[in-house]
Amino acid sequence: MKLLVVFLDETDTRHDMPLYEAVVRRLERRGVGGATVMKGIMGFGSQHKIHGRGLLGVSDDRPITVMVAEQEEKLREVLPELRQMAPEAIIIMLDAESL
Numbered sequence: 001m002k003l004l005v006v007f008l009d010e011t012d013t014r015h016d017m018p019l020y021e022a023v024v025r026r027l028e029r030r031g032v033g034g035a036t037v038m039k040g041i042m043g044f045g046s047q048h049k050i051h052g053r054g055l056l057g058v059s060d061d062r063p064i065t066v067m068v069a070e071q072e073e074k075l076r077e078v079l080p081e082l083r084q085m086a087p088e089a090i091i092i093m094l095d096a097e098s099l
Contacts, residue, residue: 003096004075006066006082008089010039019086020064026085027068030078035068045090069096 012019020037027035040063044050068075075093082091 001069001096001098002072002075003094004068004070004079005092005094006068006086006089007045007091008064008066008086010062010064012064012086012088014085019089020066022085023066023082026081027066027078030074030081032068032070032074032078034070035066038065038067039063040065069098 006023008019008023010018014022024035024037042050043063072093079091079093082089
């Protein structure tokens with residue numbers, strides 16, 4: 001079992017839909033068992049630009065994380081597609097244990 005984590009920005013899009021939604025829909029079509037999208041409160045990336053709640057509480061491109069726990073083989077099959085869809089994303093794969 002592996003945990004795939006995809007880090008995106010809230011304003012990232014693909015074909016007029018949020019990128020996180022496009023990623024989840026692709027994962028579902030590829031038969032992955034499940035995925036969860038979480039919106040971060042605040043964060044920063046390699047360019048050291050703080051992302052978080054902006055003026056008057058309006059979003060300032062907050063971080064989005066897509067998490068998937070699945071068998072490694074299935075994740076490796078879909079990984080090239082995810083990299084193509086989200087070339088700027090940080091994608092990591094970690095060991096996981098199903099309890």
